Amino acid sequence: MGYETLLVETRGRVGLITLNRPQALNALNAAVMRDLHEALNAFDADKGVGAIVLTGSEKAFAAGADVKEMQALDFVEGYLGDFLGGWERVADARKPMIAAVSGYALGGGCELAMMCDLIIASETAKFGQPEITLGVIPGMGGSQRLTRAIGKAKAMDLILTGRMMDAAEAERSGLVSRVVAPDRLLEEALGAAEKIASFSLPAAMMAKEAVSRSLELTLAEGLRFERRLFQSLFATEDQKEGMGAFVAKRKAEFKNK
Ligand code: CO8
Numbered sequence: 001m002g003y004e005t006l007l008v009e010t011r012g013r014v015g016l017i018t019l020n021r022p023q024a025l026n027a028l029n030a031a032v033m034r035d036l037h038e039a040l041n042a043f044d045a046d047k048g049v050g051a052i053v054l055t056g057s058e059k060a061f062a063a064g065a066d067v068k069e070m071q072a073l074d075f076v077e078g079y080l081g082d083f084l085g086g087w088e089r090v091a092d093a094r095k096p097m098i099a100a101v102s103g104y105a106l107g108g109g110c111e112l113a114m115m116c117d118l119i120i121a122s123e124t125a126k127f128g129q130p131e132i133t134l135g136v137i138p139g140m141g142g143s144q145r146l147t148r149a150i151g152k153a154k155a156m157d158l159i160l161t162g163r164m165m166d167a168a169e170a171e172r173s174g175l176v177s178r179v180v181a182p183d184r185l186l187e188e189a190l191g192a193a194e195k196i197a198s199f200s201l202p203a204a205m206m207a208k209e210a211v212s213r214s215l216e217l218t219l220a221e222g223l224r225f226e227r228r229l230f231q232s233l234f235a236t237e238d239q240k241e242g243m244g245a246f247v248a249k250r251k252a253e254f255k256n257k
Pocket of ligand 1: 023024025027028029063064065066067068084087104106107108109111130131134137138139140
C-alpha cells in the first residue's frame with residue numbers, strides 16, 4: 001500500500017520504514033503518525049517480519065514535531081484531542097525495532113528514536129531536545145525516556161539548554177548502542193535486524209517485552225515477570241530446536257520465525 005509520508009518495504013524478514021518528508025527534514029506531523037500506525041500494525045501482523053528498522057534521510061532522522069502544524073494549537077484543542085498521545089503506539093510495537101539515525105534527531109525525532117528498542121547512529125547523528133527554545137518542553141516522552149537512558153545530569157543539560165549531542169557523546173552516554181560511518185548505517189541496522197529476525201520470534205518478542213518492562217517494574221516484580229516468560233518459552237518448539245541443535249552441535253532451524 002502507498003503511504004503519504006513513508007517509504008515502506010520488506011527486506012528478507014526485516015520491515016523497513018523510511019520517513020519521507022525531505023522538504024521538512026522529516027518533521028513529524030499527524031500524517032506521519034497515521035502512516036506509522038498503519039505500517040506498524042501491518043508489520044506486527046505479518047508473520048514474515050521478525051524485526052523492524054525505522055530510518056530517515058542522511059540529513060535528518062527527524063527534526064522534531066512539525067512546528068508549522070503545531071504553532072496555532074490551543075490548550076483546549078490539544079487537551080481534548082490528546083495531542084501527541086497517539087505516538088505511544090510506536091513504543092507499543094510488539095516486534096523488535098531499531099532506529100537507524102543519521103543527521104538530526106531533535107525534539108520529537110529524538111523521542112521517536114527512543115521509542116525504538118535500540119538506536120544505531122551514523123557518525124553524523126545529532127540528538128537533542130530543543131523544545132525549550134520554542135517556549136515549550138518535550139511532549140512525546142523526552143523528559144522521561146531520555147532521563148532513563150542517560151541519567152538526570154545529561155538529560156537536564158540537554159532539555160534545559162536545548163543543546164545538541166553528537167554521536168560520540170550519545171554513545172558514551174548510553175543513548176545509542178553502535179556508531180558507524182554514514183555509508184554503513186543502513187547496512188549495519190538491517191544486519192542487526194536480520195540477525196534478530198533469524199531467531200525464534202516468540203523469544204525475541206518476549207526478550208523485548210522483558211527488557212522494556214524493566215523500566216517500569218520493581219526489581220522483584222521484574223525478576224518474577226522475566227522468570228515466567230522464560231518458563232513459558234519451554235512450551236515452544238523453538239526451545240526444543242535451539243537446545244537440541246546446541247547439544248547435537250548443529251545450527252538451529254527455528255520454525256516460529
Ligand atoms: N517543523 C517544521 N518544519 C521544519 C522543522 C520542524 N521541526 N525542522 C525543519 N523544518 C523545515 C524548515 O522550516 C525548512 O523549511 P523551508 O525550506 O520551507 O523553510 C526545511 O525544513 C529545512 O530546514 P532548515 O532550512 O532550517 O535547515 P538547516 O539545515 O538550516 O537547519 C535544523 C536544520 C537545525 C534542524 C533546523 O531546521 C531546526 O532547528 N529545526 C527545528 C528543530 C526543532 O526545534 N525541533 C523541535 C521541534 S518541537 C518538538 O519536537 C516537540 C516535541 C513534542 C513531540 C512531537 C511529536 C510529533
